Every structure is written in C-alpha cells, then in structure tokens.
Amino acid sequence: MSGVPAGALRLEIDSEALAANWRALDALSGGAPGAPRAGAAVKADAYGLGAAVVAPVLLEAGCARLFVAHCGEAAALLGHVPAGALAVLHGPRDPAEAAWLQATGVRAVINTALQARHWREAGGGVCDLMVDTGMNRLGLPLRALGEAAGLEVDVLHTHLACADEDSPLNEVQRLRWEEARQAVTHRRAAIANSAGIALGAAFSGDMTRPGLALYGGVPAAGLAGVVRQVVRPRAALLQVRTIAAGDTVGYNGTFVAPRQMRVGTVALGYADGYLRCWSGTGAMRAGEARLPVLGRVSMDMTVIDLSAAEKLGEGDWVEVDYDLPAAAEASGLSQYELLTLLGRRFAR
Numbered sequence: 525m526s527g528v529p530a531g532a533l534r535l536e537i538d539s540e541a542l543a544a545n546w547r548a549l550d551a552l553s554g555g556a557p558g559a560p561r562a563g564a565a566v567k568a569d570a571y572g573l574g575a576a577v578v579a580p581v582l583l584e585a586g587c588a589r590l591f592v593a594h595c596g597e598a599a600a601l602l603g604h605v606p607a608g609a610l611a612v613l614h615g616p617r618d619p620a621e622a623a624w625l626q627a628t629g630v631r632a633v634i635n636t637a638l639q640a641r642h643w644r645e646a647g648g649g650v651c652d653l654m655v656d657t658g659m660n661r662l663g664l665p666l667r668a669l670g671e672a673a674g675l676e677v678d679v680l681h682t683h684l685a686c687a688d689e690d691s692p693l694n695e696v697q698r699l700r701w702e703e704a705r706q707a708v709t710h711r712r713a714a715i716a717n718s719a720g721i722a723l724g725a726a727f728s729g730d731m732t733r734p735g736l737a738l739y740g741g742v743p744a745a746g747l748a749g750v751v752r753q754v755v756r757p758r759a760a761l762l763q764v765r766t767i768a769a770g771d772t773v774g775y776n777g778t779f780v781a782p783r784q785m786r787v788g789t790v791a792l793g794y795a796d797g798y799l800r801c802w803s804g805t806g807a808m809r810a811g812e813a814r815l816p817v818l819g820r821v822s823m824d825m826t827v828i829d830l831s832a833a834e835k836l837g838e839g840d841w842v843e844v845d846y847d848l849p850a851a852a853e854a855s856g857l858s859q860y861e862l863l864t865l866l867g868r869r870f871a872r
C-alpha cells in the first residue's frame with residue numbers, strides 16, 4: 525500500500541531558530557552552558573507548533589524543564605522526552621492525576637490546598653508550587669501559604685499578569701514572590717515568562733518559563749532584536765485563473781476586480797486558523813513577491829492576487845505572511861492566538 529499523500533499545507537518549523545531563541549532567552553535569564561536557567565512552556569502542543577517536534581529540539585539546546593498544562597499533554601510527550609523533564613502546570617486535580625504523576629515521575633505543580641492534599645495522599649515527595657501574587661488566576665494565595673507546609677518544594681513559581689507592560693503590578697508581584705520565598709522552604713524560584721525575562725535580572729530568579737518568544741513572538745520591545753521567526757505556514761495553489769475587470773471573488777463577492785487579474789486559490793482557510801479577519805487584508809509571499817488576499821477567506825480556501833508573481837501556477841507553494849508581531853498588528857489577534865490557531869491539517 526502506498527502512503528498517505530503529503531497534503532497541501534505545511535508548517536515549517538525552523539529548529540535552528542527555535543534553539544537559538546532558547547539559548548538567547550537562557551542567556552538573558554542569567555543561564556550559562558551547563559547551567560541553564562530557562563525552561564520552556566510547551567503547553568497547547570508547543571503553542572500549536574507540535575510539542576513532539578519542539579521538545580527534543582529544546583532539550584538538545586540545553587533546556588532541562590518543559591511545562592505543559594494538562595497531564596494528557598505530558599502523557600503524549602513521554603515517548604519523546606524523559607518524564608523528569610516534564611512538569612504539569614495545572615497540577616494534580618484529583619487523586620487519579622496525583623497517582624499518575626507519582627507513577628510516571630512527571631513533576632506536579634501544586635496550585636491549591638486540595639491539590640496539596642491529593643499530592644500528600646498519593647505519597648508526596650518533590651513537587652513544584654505555584655503561588656498567586658496578584659494575577660488571581662491559578663496558584664496558592666499568599667494568605668494560604670500555610671497549606672504548603674510539609675511539601676517538598678523544588679521550584680517556587682509565580683506568574684506575572686502584566687509582564688508585557690510597564691505596570692507597577694510587576695514590582696508588586698515580584699515583592700510578594702520574595703515574601704513567599706521567605707515563607708516557604710524551596711530549592712529554586714521562578715517568576716518570568718517571555719516578557720518577564722525582558723524585565724531584567726531581578727526577575728530571573730533561578731529559572732524562567734518562556735513560551736511565546738521561543739516560537740518567534742515578541743511580547744516586549746526588549747526582545748525585538750533577540751527573537752527569530754520560527755514558524756512559516758505554507759500552502760499549495762489549487763487553481764489559477766484570470767478574471768476580468770468587474771468580476772468578484774469568493775463568498776458575498778466582497779472583492780471586485782478593478783482590472784483583468786491573475787488570481788490563485790490557496791488550500792488554506794479559517795478551519796486551519798487563517799481566520800476571516802484576514803479577508804482583504806492578509807497576504808502570502810512567493811520569494812519577495814507579496815500576494816494580497818482577495819475577498820473573504822473561506823473554510824478551506826483563500827484567493828490571492830498573483831499579479832506580482834506571474835510565473836506561479838497550480839501546484840506551486842506560497843508562504844503565508846506570518847511574522848508574529850506584524851501579523852498581530854495587522855489582524856488584531858494576539859501573537860499567542862496566531863500560533864495556537866494553526867490547525868491540525870498542517871503537516872508539521
């Protein structure tokens with residue numbers, strides 16, 4: 525039997541840029557070869573890139589700690605990375621999860637008094653602890669730190685609400701984190717996500733947890749010259765045609781050709797995460813040529829203007845314009861959403 529054909533959508537992951545981004549963020553975190561400070565958030569399938577591809581690259585670069593949100597995400601990675609490198613941010617939500625974390629050796633991050641109880645009742649042992657210092661999302665509140673008594677805490681975490689802004693809350697949270705470090709016995713402490721790393725050495729702690737910037741996102745001006753683009757979505761042309769002045773393109777005929785034009789239909793649509801917000805505003809590329817989106821993005825297809833690339837034909841590939849900071853600016857979507865939206869039909 526022959527294999528499944530390769531398909532018309534490819535997500536190109538630049539492994540070298542990914543590794544370089546991790547090394548740069550590690551250095552900014554105060555890390556050094558052999559003594560890494562930066563972990564990596566690989567939750568949500570490494571922000572949509574494919575955790576099974578991303579995780580080994582990061583470990584090879586020197587990263588020693590990978591954060592997922594759910595136990596199921598850790599389970600899916602166990603064939604690819606050692607259990608001891610994985611940590612589950614959502615923590616053991618019930619006794620079954622606590623038992624599973626114990627059995628596999630995947631690190632539990634304890635977030636609540638109940639999770640602490642599940643952990644102790646499952647046998648206890650080394651865990652991480654997430655403390656809430658002002659985001660009010662997930663983590664033990666400062667007033668409840670007593671609930672952590674007796675836990676064997678490796679990394680004492682907290683998470684910043686406004687790291688990508690010049691907000692007074694950053695320093696407030698840092699001071700509360702210092703307070704928690706005094707109150708809870710622990711080996712190491714962590715506060716910074718990608719943007720937090722750009723806040724400077726006071727936010728490095730013993731470990732950082734970058735996510736977005738590893739994958740080419742630029743959440744803070746300080747990272748602009750540091751982070752390289754990692755993700756390049758590519759799609760194949762399904763059909764090429766010449767339309768006349770006055771012809772319309774796509775659903776509801778929102779684009780009306782001002783002149784005769786050569787246009788191409790690309791196998792990429794909103795079901796792939798190329799949302800309708802790109803209708804009439806997005807663009808693809810072929811080399812240096814910019815190929816604007818014409819009319820509405822449909823579920824599985826988008827029509828583009830081929831005027832700048834007359835040689836392109838059916839079966840040729842184009843690259844989606846997906847430099848994250850620029851794409852976020854153009855679309856109104858966040859850089860996080862732009863990554864995590866990219867659908868399962870992309871070959872990774």
Ligand SMILES: *Cc1c(COP(=O)(O)O)cnc(C)c1O
Pocket residue numbers: 565567613683716717718719733734735736737743
């Ligand atoms: C997702 C997440 C991160 C990574 O954040 P980025 O902004 O993507 O760098 C770090 N820490 C925690 C607790 C997270 O949930």
